[in-house]
Amino acid sequence: MKFTKYILMGGMLLCSSALVVAMPTTPNRCTTLFAQNGESTQLIQESLDQCEKGKAVYLESNNNQHFFISGPISIPSERALVIQSGVTLRAINRASAFDSGKYTCGTLDNHGNGCQPFITFNHVKHSGLYGSGTIDGQGNLPLLDLANTTWWSLANDAKEKKLKQNNPRLIQINHSQDITLSNIHLINSPNFHVVFKESDGLMVWGIQIQTPSYARNTDGIDPISSKNVIVAYSQISTGDDNIAIKANTQSAQNMYFFHNIFGTGHGLSIGSETNGGVFNIKVDDLAMDHTTNGLRIKSDQSAAGEVANISYNHVHMHDVKYPIVIDTVYENKSGHNQANWHNLTYNDITANTGTVLIDGSNAQTPFNLDMSQVRFPDNIIWKIISAHVKH
Numbered sequence: 001m002k003f004t005k006y007i008l009m010g011g012m013l014l015c016s017s018a019l020v021v022a023m024p025t026t027p028n029r030c031t032t033l034f035a036q037n038g039e040s041t042q043l044i045q046e047s048l049d050q051c052e053k054g055k056a057v058y059l060e061s062n063n064n065q066h067f068f069i070s071g072p073i074s075i076p077s078e079r080a081l082v083i084q085s086g087v088t089l090r091a092i093n094r095a096s097a098f099d100s101g102k103y104t105c106g107t108l109d110n111h112g113n114g115c116q117p118f119i120t121f122n123h124v125k126h127s128g129l130y131g132s133g134t135i136d137g138q139g140n141l142p143l144l145d146l147a148n149t150t151w152w153s154l155a156n157d158a159k160e161k162k163l164k165q166n167n168p169r170l171i172q173i174n175h176s177q178d179i180t181l182s183n184i185h186l187i188n189s190p191n192f193h194v195v196f197k198e199s200d201g202l203m204v205w206g207i208q209i210q211t212p213s214y215a216r217n218t219d220g221i222d223p224i225s226s227k228n229v230i231v232a233y234s235q236i237s238t239g240d241d242n243i244a245i246k247a248n249t250q251s252a253q254n255m256y257f258f259h260n261i262f263g264t265g266h267g268l269s270i271g272s273e274t275n276g277g278v279f280n281i282k283v284d285d286l287a288m289d290h291t292t293n294g295l296r297i298k299s300d301q302s303a304a305g306e307v308a309n310i311s312y313n314h315v316h317m318h319d320v321k322y323p324i325v326i327d328t329v330y331e332n333k334s335g336h337n338q339a340n341w342h343n344l345t346y347n348d349i350t351a352n353t354g355t356v357l358i359d360g361s362n363a364q365t366p367f368n369l370d371m372s373q374v375r376f377p378d379n380i381i382w383k384i385i386s387a388h389v390k391h
């Protein structure tokens with residue numbers, strides 16, 4: 001992949017002619033906080049705000065106490081939070097703690113934006129989350145201020161009633177640069193785990209995301225209208241897209257995913273919002289096991305756009321229901337946008353079962369795809385509409 005400028009980000013150098021990747025280095029500590037009973041929101045936030053630039057607040061165990069309970073936290077520029085091995089930072093299981101001011105967090109409506117995220121990076125640079133400890137969104141536990149309700153049950157109610165749930169995201173990154181997530185474990189998110197929106201420079205290295213397949217709308221990592229993203233040596237199992245690359249307000253471009261493992265989830269997706277353009281995406285050495293979808297590009301007339309220079313290499317799938325999906329009528333919503341998807345490369349792709357779905361009905365020009373390097377057994381079903389596919 002080629003990038004148009006130099007960026008030094010938490011262990012990787014992106015430059016105009018090459019990509020050099022190295023494991024991120026954990027920042028030195030400015031202070032250490034020890035696990036304690038009760039809520040720690042204010043203590044953690046004040047420690048981050050007062051931390052010397054370029055350093056990190058460390059969360060440590062305290063004898064037999066290994067948990068911190070907290071409400072929303074904001075990570076400032078040039079600071080980091082390090083969660084040490086054996087330590088868990090838990091989101092307090094109270095909807096009112098995450099309310100964004102409209103008193104709708106923990107309810108259903110037509111908007112779904114009534115909650116603050118658990119951890120926010122907003123208009124910051126050179127910040128991150130490190131350590132092999134755990135961030136637990138506690139989406140599975142009853143909320144203390146909503147009778148007989150969990151975040152996940154609220155999401156299921158929203159589906160049944162055709163509404164949107166007001167649930168907090170675990171990590172939200174907005175309009176930021178050079179953000180690193182290294183070795184951290186993310187579990188039980190109430191909503192999306194990591195959203196990287198309209199930002200430049202994300203390094204995700206060696207993290208684990210683990211949320212059950214039945215937890216609705218728990219995407220793993222969503223780069224949205226952003227650029228210069230690397231996800232490496234990570235394991236992702238969720239109840240929705242493992243990765244979802246979206247482009248609405250502006251393009252999504254220059255992303256590299258390598259040496260990753262996906263469990264349950266809806267696969268590595270591009271879309272459904274592609275109207276801003278998705279360019280220069282490379283996937284290398286990806287294993288998927290019991291993922292619903294494998295490699296998926298999806299959109300429709302409401303949000304289609306240009307998708308170009310997408311390269312899938314050395315992807316191996318086991319018991320994946322739909323190993324390859326290229327769908328221009330994903331939800332068949334109305335609109336006037338047509339899909340302009342080209343330069344899609346599939347090299348050394350294997351699967352043991354499943355159905356390939358390719359529907360070019362809403363493409364600007366008919367798809368002409370070369371999948372001769374896709375090695376599928378005879379039991380794979382190919383469903384092809386409005387496309388020519390060599391396989």
